[in-house]
Amino acid sequence: MIRHLTLPVLSAFGLIMLLILLFFVFQGSGTSPQAENTLTVSRHGAWEIYFSNPGGPESKTLRGGPDSYLVEAMDSAQFSIDMAMYHLDLWSVREVLIRAHRRGIVVQVVTDDAYKEELEIRSLQEAGINVMDDARPGIMHHKFIVIDRKEVWTGSMNMTVNGAYRNDDHLIRVLSDKVAESYTHEFDEMFLEDRFGALSLADTPYPIVDLEGMEVEIYFSPDDGVLNRIIENLRTAERSVEILAYAFTTDTIGETLLDLHQSGVEVRGVVEASQAQAAGSETPRLRLAGVDIRLDGNPENMHHKVIIIDGVTVILGSYNFTRSAEEKNDENVLIFHDPALAAQFLIEFDRIYGSATP
Template sequence: MAKKKSSKKSSQNRNISLVVTVAVLVLAAIFAFTGKDFLGLFPAAETATQAVATQKSPTAVVTPPDTGNSQSWWSVYFTDPNTINDPENLTGSIPETLIAMIDEAQTSIHIAAFEFNLTPVADALIAAHQRGVEVQWMTDDESGIDADTEEGHGQFAMLEAAGIPVKDDGRSALMHNKFIIFDGQTVWTGSTNLTQNGNFRNNNNVIVIRSTKVAEMFEREFAEMWVDGLHGTKSPSTVDLQSTSIDGTPIQVYFAAEDEAISHLIPLVNGAKKSIRFLAFSFTHDDLGAAMLAQAQAGVDISGIFETRGSETEYSELPAMFCAGLPVRQDGNPGTFHHKVIIIDDEIVITGSLNFSENADSSNDENVVVITNKDIAKLYLQEFDRRWAEATDPDPATMKCK
């Protein structure tokens, strides 16, 4: 009798173990696919949620290797006005990649973008809206909504006619952001405006980050503008909630004007040990310029490329750097050199919509991403080298060095 009772208890234990095992496996599957850990059973470190397909094109670019058991979580793209410069042919272009991501969206596409005149992208957004995806667009009043009546525009009118809501900031400072959030999981950002010039004439970059945590940071900023109508300094700073780490890569996000972004970038420049490279559409921020000059005097290897237009004015940091002997050049693109990038010690990449100016930092709506990753930095350094080869040294006669 005792033996029979022991067998029954053993059978019950096996059944309980089986139920527990199945429950853990189910929770593990939920965590793997959604990132939700209802019982706190799994590690807190963020891992990638979606693989990146390799794009075979001159623009860009990049599928990083997997880390451990995680999947690839980032992609970097650069415009190439020398070879991909026909808005009628999207093959290999950044808009082609963007449209593919729009086509894959399942639940939501939230856009904060300064200006817009890409009809194929408008068509893709309308198709997404028609299949039930929530599409919302926050833009600038003057360069966005007001410009929609100009020749070659009208894409915002297309969206609104299809039932897609579009809002603008309605103020004198700029809603200069350049980010898109897909399904609350993926963030698209960088310097690239969603225009023909931005993608086919100008030098620009895009970084795509597949991370629910990073997406949450951008969704919060989007809601401040879209729901609360808060812009610039009226937006509350949540900078303490804007950092994470993905597979060992630290990521910090800043928003202007509320986070005083450049005040956070200067310590990164001050902390450089060996090198700084920068690519700048507008670089007029004196404190950031002074930090680079001080680092150059301390022996850090610094060089940079300026958009030619405006680089010789009294406000630009180019004359001071050139006269101090720093290797700086003016870009060689007949269009616009539109990057806003700093690379520190071949590892830290700073990119986004933020020009290195006081207005951008203290008045506009802007976004900045700081990523510490050597593989990503390598790609931005390659872009620097490509653009450096096209750039030219300033004319000493125009610099008026003392």
């Protein structure tokens, strides 16, 4: 005898209860906003790299950008947060700093005097957080945070809505007591000693640090001769150089790239379109000489300051390739000799290069 399986007919009440049950099941299994994030995140040993995602879903909600990971780290701070930030207008960062201060964490901030009246800065001061500005013609252009003197967050990204959600920018987290000590020393020089620009001293505690077998160089401008180290690294190139430049007016970098191009090294670059014709820009000269330098396609800013050499070395930080960055501004640069990090920046380069104008 063949048996037929029949399903019971649901009453209206039963159907409603089933729908409610399904709703909670799917709510419980859903992903968090951070898990849905499409911005690029990569972790490798002692570093984590975050790239902004202009035009992505985060840029519409202004949530879930690189700042969300920094906020999580600052919420876990045990005793101190030191922040040197050129421009701050992200409420997420403002709020986490105030939360940290209220739970007893020592929070100290240095900013540029051009932005000392920003709502976020005034809110920090009103909450009782000590904020200092450089009060000088030059620029305090740093974008770094030291947490508990054991980790550093730095890169090209200002803690602004544009930086986290509209510009092409990067934020790197470095987990190292020695790197943190070097950045803390730079912070204290500004915050405690009121030394900015030409008054800065070339006394970085650990200019070269071993990170799990990978070497990173740490430099601060204008005291450490950053340009010389950039040129020295560029001259080691044998196969390829990629450059992402917001501002690019340094003659010696332009000349070195031209020499490399003429010697057979593949040189590619993307510059911020709005800066390409600025006074002293190296872009017209290089393009005229046949170097593959393109103009970015982001309607906002291509704000990176990055050089990748032979797929191994990455130069990154707050330092634009300009005379002001070398001689006047307070800047920081990290030079990683690490193929894994270089690979992540090559992916970012290719993304930007693909939408740039030849």
